[in-house]
Amino acid sequence: MDWDKLRIFHAVADAGSLTHAGDALHLSQSAVSRQIRSLEESLNTTLFHRHARGLILTEQGELLFDATASMVKRIDAATARIRDSEEEVFGELKVTTTHGFGVLWLAPRLTKLYEKFPDLKIDLMLEERVLDLPMREADVAIRMKEPSQADLIRKRLMSIRMRMYASPEYLADRGVPGSLDELSQHRLICQNPASSQVAAGKLLVQELLTYDIQTALTVNNYFGVLQAVVANLGIGVLPDYIIEDFPSVVRVLPEIESNEVPVFLAYPEELRHSKRVAAFRDFVQEEIFAHRRQLRAMGAD
16 A cells, blocks of 8 residues: 555544645645545545535544554654664653643753753643553653553652642731641642542542631642642642742641652653653653752751
């Protein structure tokens, strides 16, 4: 089967439009249309339903698109390995992690990585959903639990805990709670227990909500919780890794915290020798070590 026709079919199916696929492939709409028509004739089937709003795959088209998507991912993986230089780090690296860790910890530190490797291109995908690394939905993942997928290289980076924090201004105005029972006099800011989050954080929030909380603010990510805490809205339940970059926040009820949450870095076995992956892995490990030193200096351990 003609790979050029499959490549064009994949672009059209991905874009849902002959025009958009043509723009991406630097081909005219008529040239793209001819290739799709030729492919359909060679397969003796219809691959797309034509609608005014665009193109929709037929059942046969869906089968072919699944196959071409797998082929594209394998070609991308092979291309990545070929392009990895023994001495240089360049090209795209797809990194996935949670919204909270990506926004609050990783993204603010990426300046150092770019300073060292200016030709690196990071595609940072913040997802609570676990992406499929062996299928190359991402190259590297940082997750709040050990990955269960096979054929992955994994390394435990650190452990975090969920704790309670507030701004000095809020505590000066509303007072510092001396026990969990006194939380009823304060506004609790946390993720909704029904939202996607680490199990240890969910369990801590569920426990805190049993203490007759009169007013609360729930947000579906930790960045929102942090912003509400900084804005003096109440006492927030947050991961402890935020305190290094936000030293103004004050820990509340220090005896109360969640169980440990392990943080793992993982990548496919086939990228074991990737220079880009190695550069990112080493950078994260160096930042983790610096983070631990800073926490010790702040007396947060």
